[in-house]
Amino acid sequence: MAKKQLTELLRQEGLSITSPRLNVLAVLDESEGPLSVENIVERSTIQIPLSTVYRVVADLLDARIVSTFSSPDKKLLVELTRSTSGHHHHLYCQSCEKVFDIDLDTKIERLIENVIKDVSDSHGMRVYDHSFEIYGTCDRGGHHLKSGQD
Amino acid sequence: MAKKQLTELLRQEGLSITSPRLNVLAVLDESEGPLSVENIVERSTIQIPLSTVYRVVADLLDARIVSTFSSPDKKLLVELTRSTSGHHHHLYCQSCEKVFDIDLDTKIERLIENVIKDVSDSHGMRVYDHSFEIYGTCDRGGHHLKSGQD
């Protein structure tokens, strides 16, 4: 995606255009999958302090430009909201520490929605989200090759 | 569950019988749902340092006497493995910060297994676990009433 488009993303949400924000967006845009804050810093062409990345991510999250969730080892993972067709799930590889987006087909997803409705009704709760995550190992090339996505 | 039974649980797994271990087990046994480490300390009749609870929980986890997972705010949650019929899922309440165990019916769970098989095959991964979590609010009595379970 061109820098101009990234700029437009920010402008549309009323966020001012700054170099840390553009760079974080560019890094996320170039990645195939979700990235940790550390990943983002590593991949950025300019140097950005971790604290700034956390703040930028929080702002982008408020604006719903990115989505966040946690890895099995409880680190913050970030991805462009737009890069996925809305709701989806994640597949974690224990050995190479990558995360993959997965989409369930509509039938399955609808079934899950029904299950959620049953469960939440029986508990008298209003549900705002759900997650479905799969943990495995790819067994390619040993353990802990490298963190990062693509 | 009687103290004698808790003792037996430890003995069966070859763990020595200590007062922190028995107390952590007793607290978990009396709770309706999963507890955080802090919850456990609060509810224990004897005083146990946090670090000891973490270590005890790690030992009990190795012995598969307890199971652990993470809350949305990334805290460690613990429950007796025995208290649930094996695999199950969780429902989190944002307002009162409780966690409930939920069981999906066999048909649904089997369906999920199939989905997982498809996904893992297509990514060439060996799957060792999955999670399915629901997030909601019970809207009873305002927000952040109290952490804890029963």
Place this chain on the structure above:
DNA sequence: TCAATAAATGATAATGATTCTTAATATTTA
């Protein structure tokens, strides 16, 4: 375009959950 104003950043300190270290204590085993 340029100064005034508001917002964002960088550097670093603070925090909170969890883990580690080590001397002291409790449990097990012979």
Place this chain on the structure above:
DNA sequence: TAAATATTAAGAATCATTATCATTTATTGA
């Protein structure tokens, strides 16, 4: 019961994340 072994308590250390605040940068309106 005593020696050998495992566990604990206390607090320091660590890691990810958040907060603080002085400085810099972006925006806006003349």
